[in-house]
Amino acid sequence: MSIAEAVTGPVPTARSTLTERIEGWLGWLAPWILFAVVAALVVGPLGALVYGALRSDSPGAPGAHFTFAEVASVYQGLFTDGWSGRATINSLLLAVPVTILSTTVGVALAYLVARTDMPGRRTFEFLFLLPMLYSPLVGVIGWSVLADPHAGLLNFLLEAIGGRDARVLNVYSWAGIIWVMTFYFVPYAFLLNIGAFRAMDPALEEAASISGANLFRRIVFVTVPMMLASIAASAIFIFTLSLEQFSIPGFLGSQMRLDTLAYSIYQQTNMFPANLPGAAAAGTLLLFISAFSLWGYRRMTKRAEKFVTVTARGYKPAETALGRLRLVAFLFALAVFVLGAALPLLAVVLRSLMPVRTTRLNMTNLNLDHYLFIYNADNIQLSLFNSLTLAAGGATICAAAGFIIAVAVVRGRKRKATALTDYLVALPISLPGTVFGVGMLWAYVYTPLYLTVWLLLIAFVIRYTVYGVRAFSAGIMQIDRALEEAAVVSGASPTRSFLFVDLPLLKPVLVSMWLMAFLIVIRELSASVILYSPESVTLPILTWTYLSDGFYGVASALSVVQLILVGLVVIIFKALFGADVRTRSKD
Amino acid sequence: MSRQIDRRTFMAGFGAAAAAAGLPSTSAVAQTPAPNAAPVAPMETVTVTPDLVAAAKREGAVMVRYAAPVEVMTPVAQAFTREFGISVRLDRKAGSLGNQLFATESRAGRHIMDVAWITDPLGLKRLGDEGFYLRWTPANLPSLLPPGTYMEGLGYCPFWTDIIIPYNPDVVPPRKAREIFKTWHGFLDPDLAGRIGLVDPAATNAAFVTYMMFFELPQYGREFFEKLGAQRPRLYRGTAGGRDDLASGAIGTFVPAQEFGAFHQFLQGDKTAWAYPDIAPSLAINHISISRNAPNAAAARLFAAWVFTDAGARAMQDAQTRPTIIGVPERRSAVAQLAKTDWWQPRPTDASWVPNFDHWNNAYPTLMPEMRRMLGWRG
Numbered sequence: 001m002s003i004a005e006a007v008t009g010p011v012p013t014a015r016s017t018l019t020e021r022i023e024g025w026l027g028w029l030a031p032w033i034l035f036a037v038v039a040a041l042v043v044g045p046l047g048a049l050v051y052g053a054l055r056s057d058s059p060g061a062p063g064a065h066f067t068f069a070e071v072a073s074v075y076q077g078l079f080t081d082g083w084s085g086r087a088t089i090n091s092l093l094l095a096v097p098v099t100i101l102s103t104t105v106g107v108a109l110a111y112l113v114a115r116t117d118m119p120g121r122r123t124f125e126f127l128f129l130l131p132m133l134y135s136p137l138v139g140v141i142g143w144s145v146l147a148d149p150h151a152g153l154l155n156f157l158l159e160a161i162g163g164r165d166a167r168v169l170n171v172y173s174w175a176g177i178i179w180v181m182t183f184y185f186v187p188y189a190f191l192l193n194i195g196a197f198r199a200m201d202p203a204l205e206e207a208a209s210i211s212g213a214n215l216f217r218r219i220v221f222v223t224v225p226m227m228l229a230s231i232a233a234s235a236i237f238i239f240t241l242s243l244e245q246f247s248i249p250g251f252l253g254s255q256m257r258l259d260t261l262a263y264s265i266y267q268q269t270n271m272f273p274a275n276l277p278g279a280a281a282a283g284t285l286l287l288f289i290s291a292f293s294l295w296g297y298r299r300m301t302k303r304a305e306k307f308v309t310v311t312a313r314g315y316k317p318a319e320t321a322l323g324r325l326r327l328v329a330f331l332f333a334l335a336v337f338v339l340g341a342a343l344p345l346l347a348v349v350l351r352s353l354m355p356v357r358t359t360r361l362n363m364t365n366l367n368l369d370h371y372l373f374i375y376n377a378d379n380i381q382l383s384l385f386n387s388l389t390l391a392a393g394g395a396t397i398c399a400a401a402g403f404i405i406a407v408a409v410v411r412g413r414k415r416k417a418t419a420l421t422d423y424l425v426a427l428p429i430s431l432p433g434t435v436f437g438v439g440m441l442w443a444y445v446y447t448p449l450y451l452t453v454w455l456l457l458i459a460f461v462i463r464y465t466v467y468g469v470r471a472f473s474a475g476i477m478q479i480d481r482a483l484e485e486a487a488v489v490s491g492a493s494p495t496r497s498f499l500f501v502d503l504p505l506l507k508p509v510l511v512s513m514w515l516m517a518f519l520i521v522i523r524e525l526s527a528s529v530i531l532y533s534p535e536s537v538t539l540p541i542l543t544w545t546y547l548s549d550g551f552y553g554v555a556s557a558l559s560v561v562q563l564i565l566v567g568l569v570v571i572i573f574k575a576l577f578g579a580d581v582r583t584r585s586k587d
Numbered sequence: 588m589s590r591q592i593d594r595r596t597f598m599a600g601f602g603a604a605a606a607a608a609g610l611p612s613t614s615a616v617a618q619t620p621a622p623n624a625a626p627v628a629p630m631e632t633v634t635v636t637p638d639l640v641a642a643a644k645r646e647g648a649v650m651v652r653y654a655a656p657v658e659v660m661t662p663v664a665q666a667f668t669r670e671f672g673i674s675v676r677l678d679r680k681a682g683s684l685g686n687q688l689f690a691t692e693s694r695a696g697r698h699i700m701d702v703a704w705i706t707d708p709l710g711l712k713r714l715g716d717e718g719f720y721l722r723w724t725p726a727n728l729p730s731l732l733p734p735g736t737y738m739e740g741l742g743y744c745p746f747w748t749d750i751i752i753p754y755n756p757d758v759v760p761p762r763k764a765r766e767i768f769k770t771w772h773g774f775l776d777p778d779l780a781g782r783i784g785l786v787d788p789a790a791t792n793a794a795f796v797t798y799m800m801f802f803e804l805p806q807y808g809r810e811f812f813e814k815l816g817a818q819r820p821r822l823y824r825g826t827a828g829g830r831d832d833l834a835s836g837a838i839g840t841f842v843p844a845q846e847f848g849a850f851h852q853f854l855q856g857d858k859t860a861w862a863y864p865d866i867a868p869s870l871a872i873n874h875i876s877i878s879r880n881a882p883n884a885a886a887a888r889l890f891a892a893w894v895f896t897d898a899g900a901r902a903m904q905d906a907q908t909r910p911t912i913i914g915v916p917e918r919r920s921a922v923a924q925l926a927k928t929d930w931w932q933p934r935p936t937d938a939s940w941v942p943n944f945d946h947w948n949n950a951y952p953t954l955m956p957e958m959r960r961m962l963g964w965r966g
Contacts (some may be wrong), residue, residue, distance in 0.1 A: 058687070062717060144832075150782070151837035172821075252824045254787060257963045270682040271789055274710070356857040359757040359836035366857075427762065437924050441688070445695040449879030533699075534650070534676040549657045550827035550848065 031417030034408055035424070041462050042424050045351065045439030046287075046427045050429070052442060053280035059442055070281040084282055087261040088289075088425070094177060094249060094260065095242035097334040101182045103235045105336060106189020111223065113190075114197035117319045118329040125194070126574065128333075130341040132187045132519040134348075135540055137547060138253045138559045139180050142344025145351055147171040153347065153361065172255035181248050183340035185238045188516070192237065196230035196474050197511035199505060205320070215320065236297045237470065240290050240430050246526070261286060262432040266526075269434050276438060283435040288428025294423060295467035308340045345563070354555035370557035379537055384565070386453055387539040394460040399510060401461065402468015411475045428463045436463060440531055451533040459531055460521045467517050475509035487562025511577045515570065523565055609759070628718070630740055633892045634726045642885035643673055649789060649886035650676040652685040653704040655873045657748070658851055659906040660811055666902035667893060682791075686710030689878070693719040699881040701887035708738060708790055709948065715741040715791045721877040723888075725895045732895070735871055735941040736911040742874025745894045746908035749846040749934065750797050750868040753861040754831075754937060758782060758839035760932055761860060768862035774840065776812050782821040784829040784841035786957040791825060796942045797843040797868050798958050804866065804940070816961045833861055843868070846934070850907040851919035857941070860930050869939035871911055 048059070053071055057064035077084035109128055113121045130140065146154045146171040155167040170176055184311055200223075208222045224231065246262035253260065258266075261282065268279035322329055351357070353366040359367050408415075409422045428436055441450075449455045479502070487497040502509075523542040532541050539562050546553040601787040653660050653882070657679065678700070680688060685705040693714070694951055703720075713740075714720055722740045725731055737743040752773070753766040760780070767773030772868065774783055788795035789902040801815075808956035819839055829841040830848060834857050849861050875894055881887035893899050900910035904918045926932040 058690060060691070088649075145835075149831070149838045151832070151835040250824060251828065254824050257822065259964070268643070268689075268790060270684065274687050276687065356852060356855050357831055357834040358753065358858065359834075385714060399943045438687075441691055445691050445697060450697060451699065530688075534678050541679075545657055548827055549682055550830045551657070552827070552831050 001174045030362035035417045048442035049280045049439040070277040087264045091261040096415040099239040100183045103187035106186045110193040143171045143349040190235045191516045192234035193507035194468045200510040233470040370553040394521040395517035398468045406472030437527035439531030453536040471513035631723045643889040646883040646886045652678045663902045683707040693888045699879040703876045721879045743875040744871035748870040750862040753844040782839040784838040785820040847908040
């Protein structure tokens, strides 16, 4: 029973709100139609991969035949100390601590920004997003410059303070990799949870406070349990993305001979000769791990009504006064920003100004040559246009599709079709982007979309709609259905009910979700590096090209340019929607 | 397994190429037709002619998929456009990706790429056998290119990838570097423990072949590589990271470093220096091939043929690479500037080790994992 029902008693069921109308459509046939649409998009590349995994050679190759050899080799390796077993263990050993740490920090920051009177929270809200504005490789470059055991600037600083033995930082270690990955994923946890925190009715927190619970007890026993759906969704995401992430452990891990599953798969696609069936077979392993974690999430959030926090009762999302803890919270937020974004970013800016890297930093040599190089490069404008339009288009479609699927999934949890849709939509994100790209290639090579910018758009939508589904699912779970029903009982049309009840309540989630999808798409590399053509080149691809050929200065400058431009988009977006969200939620 | 068959196929093709090029062939099946081979098309001689230029200009563009370094590809493409007014659509596809795409497209009947400039000889041979690449040759091949720089009828490499021993003078004093790096044994200097960078042999052909040289040369051998692994080298996924770390002083030396990359960094003001040891790999691994179904057939032929003219060689030299074309005078600006320094000596002409493709191909499946194990990888 929802909180609203507990307070007001059962609300007469009306079947004409828009979400319920969608639900109505979905009543019998529609869940299967929705499933078919999602399947049509997802099954193409995934089916091609599974098909590829069961072939002795790439699909279409002469003499290729069906075989279980590659699949057997990968799964056998799990139990016989083969490459897949060791790589899987390494991946899990990274993904678990990264998920715990980044979710904890991200949720804490989201709480501080959305629900407390921490000083500077509006500024922090933007600053925490900075790592999402550039490629993960920027973090790798930045931390290599800062924390290389022999040449890291921070180590030089420590040496100056405490002597040679004080050079203790080493980014090429387990701790270093977890560190870089954690800060990479903190913004995900932050963004995935801040909307839900904003939408949360503070009634229970207030009740706990009146009952004498201190801040810690309120957070642990009231806030966190109410936010569990959102927190679990973000944790599942980060876990999946940590497993799939290959560039950070790939670059930093080689020095300690660390192979992760995602990197090993990438290697299979790039070795001489490429072993695409092997890569596809190993990709299925990640699919299983992801499906298992999704199963855990669905079990955890089985009873959606447990997470209702937005009820028919009017509420004002009050800020929790932190008192003397304000300074502590501020310093915590500042530390996260400095360590997670400012320091590596500063290092990258510095690198972009250095004509060449040198043993000791010489500030007099700094110049803008790399920026001039970019300015004169032929394909910068095209890549910029492609990146911005793909990100905006992709985010919008992901939001729309995510909303429809989320309504079906949350309101129709007991239906087999919606459960299948929920699983299906989550699968593409669990594959390394490179492998997913190969699947898209095989699936779309016969179509006119092949190697066009539209193929990239479709790939992004298939891969990232799950963000919309998760974000909206958590948001919808928080909304008491009595609110929609009350609007209908009061004579509102379904459209008015949707526009003036559901949408305002979901708007914080929508804003966060759209922004996150935009930021993810605009820096997407791993799938697009397979699928792009000279006409659909994007900014991350250009950066990658320069990076892989050793033009670290140019790549750093491109990253800075991307950061500035995307930052401007975010500022404009926040100015248009962010403030509005805050005002409405406070009124 | 079909991949093993492919290797035999590859060996067979290379056996033929090596025989034509005067290289010793170790393949017992060198002249055996490939099992999946398409009917052998007649060899087409591709040269720059007025008719070809006119036809190419009518097409107006050529699409080149490349894995060659961007600092090489960009000036070469610009020079071609300047000369003929034909735009070059550059499609960067690193590693074996270019051939993967081409294979997928060709098997599906999609024809998008005109020219491949890639570093995947095995894939090239295989797709040539499937009939997807044009059987072509530049005119006067024996007097144009030296043995070991081409896969006859299929791919021709326009520049050498010369491997050097670079060092950071702040980590390895120049006098010491000049002494110890006369041979590769200098890497075993105790002072370099933990300060050597090596590229993962699975990551690039250049890395694998350089290490293979150690295994093949009696003065180094397997034991040398084991000792190199015991020096606790830093391992990289590609040469870029190693070059950057070398410049920063994070490492003192690095393998495999390429001469033209070092030239570029030198011109940018990098203080990294280098030595030419007693013997070092000279690799010809960036082959130019033409799609048999190139949408811009004339422009594709013109581009491929032009690269092997003096104008193409000059463009290659502008990119600081050493052209493979026989008899091209040294015109690289970096060489002129390096000659003014007190530490640089020109590359000795007799110090090149050119890999035998058959050995390379035969050794790769077992030697590459073994190399990784010797460098500390497990699994």
